[in-house]
Amino acid sequence: MPNVKGLIEKMEMKPKLYIRTNTLKIKTKDLKERLVSKGFELEDTILDDVLAVKKETFRTGATTEYLLGYYYIQDLSSCLAVDALDVRENQTVLDMASAPGGKTTYISQKMKNTGILVALETNARRIRALLFNLRRCGVINTCIFKMDGNKAMDLNMRFDRVILDAPCSCEGIIAKDKSRKTNHKPEDIEFCAGRQSSLIETAIRVVKPGGLLVYSTCSFAPEENEIIVNVLLEKLKNVEIEPISYGSEGLTNFGVLNFNPALKNTRRFYPHIHDTLGFYIAKLRLPN
């Protein structure tokens, strides 16, 4: 990891706040005007739909515009995962771990509320949050299954796009949630890695030929990122890793381990370098 001291210092600071315009309801330009007129200071980011909040005069999660579903508070790194999914209108898309709905609602807006978006979630309380966000954002092209991602084969469907934002140790969000520094143990990474391996293997099986799988976590641990993808590549030689425009290159070795060189096409996001939460994204393409 580059500049570890810088990372540790950055993790003690409040992370940068980003909002993503819900273009199903408003244009980014119009949202920006409205919030600026209320005293907000906003700046553009590498994504057209995403703005960084430099100054908030109201709590960003309590404005009328937020309640009306004009924007979603979402880290830039999470938006980049959806951007990598390259979603088009009228496609069939699966979100394997969907609550609370940041990526789901972003995918829906990229599909312009067309096609089929299937969202999986097991936890009833998290489904409630997901429902609220889908409703707030005016999403009509989504159905929710109370189902573990590992059972996605039971849907008996194949998808043009699959996103697996895998449950992880959440090392990358320590800046947002300080309790993560002490409430996770090294064994948790091992536990998460086991779950991630099984989820990614299911995910790749439900992608249509020529389709895309985006795998992401909010962890820095290679055990939850490159190692998971590397094991999949060893099993499925025909899967390709496509490059992503932003972020630092993925690791091609870790300690004594050497990975498939294509793993450099995956991307790592570091708080002290990219001003995002810690994040990892891999974009995998199935051959036709």
Added chain:
Amino acid sequence: MKRAFDKWGVFDFFKDKSILVKEIENYNIREVYFLSNEIEKIALLKQPSYAGLMIGQLKKQFSLSIEGADLVSKISKQFPYIIVNETAEKSILYGKNVFSRSIISTSKMIDENEVVIILNSKRETIAVGKTRFADNLLLQEDKVVVTTMIDAGLYLRSEGKIKDKK
């Protein structure tokens, strides 16, 4: 439901659209969802837990959700509404009732006990309420004239997330 759609001026809009009615066990409520045609097929075939956008509930009568009211306000030209000022907007989003002095204008021919959509000064749906008075009496001084039934801030309040709106 057809009668309600007619009343809200959205009967024609929903003629060729997909609507799903979901029974909520033990509550004697049916939730009404608006969905795309593709999602309807999946819903019928695969029976998901939820599909589409909940636009209202059916008990004895059809009542609009906030999202349903928002849809109505965007596609209908003949629905009962009141428009409130910016100060009132904030308090209504905290579930407060509507005072006469907050009302900028109303639709024509509003009855007592009529369900109305509450719009802000930009004509955006912020709540659904029930009138306590009819027509011009809505504009009488210093009285609560509309009871707020549901508002766009309800979910966040119920989750205890809005704490420090400055």
